[in-house]
Amino acid sequence: MVEHPALPGESIAYQLVSDLAAVRAFVTARALALGLSRDRADLLTLAVNELATNTLQYTEEGGEVQLWSESGQVFCDVLDQGPVLHFGAAMPAADAMRGRGLAIVAMVCDHVAGFAGARGSIVRLRLGIG
């Protein structure tokens, strides 16, 4: 996979836990503008929030979120400087202490993949429109 070229208004950067609310508001607004239903936009927002939370907990630097649409689908890349993330682990037991964040991401998106990009590690999320 290749990085999507960044266009003005398509992306937002985050560095602090206090940035999470702005990231969520950005993703919801962009997803709605790109044609996702309110329910699906909320799911994408939850997924991006989990990935940004992972960045802030496990890496030294912040990250960047970018959304665009293509062929009837909304794509969202979350870029950070941590290791490439892998998905597919099952949801932990209900009383487990850890491991829910990435399992939630995999569960609420139509497709998710982690890969190495030129500027860092990328998680690409995809949700169909309509």
Next chain:
Amino acid sequence: MARFEAVTSVDGLRAAVALSGECDLSAREECTAALMTAVDTSPQVVVDLGGLTFLDSSGVHSLVTAFRAAQDRGGRLSVVGAAGMVAHVLEITGVGGLLSPDGDGDGARDG
């Protein structure tokens, strides 16, 4: 955006904790502290999620932490009032059943 808030009221052996606003990583310490204080002082803790507009794995972590602490002390923590995306997060993580007032958390049924 709505700032996170936790308001606790104690009535006898029962504590009610009302959470409101957005419960994410920025609120996790405050959320965990409020829930742990309730668990430390009351054997029955009911957490009202009706005022929450957002809940993620950070908030779920706080709830499960307090649930396990209540169990360790021979008490019980349950949640009520979850709606919309908050209820959806509890459902897909399986935590909703664990924390349900008549759930199988510790085998106790008080209904």
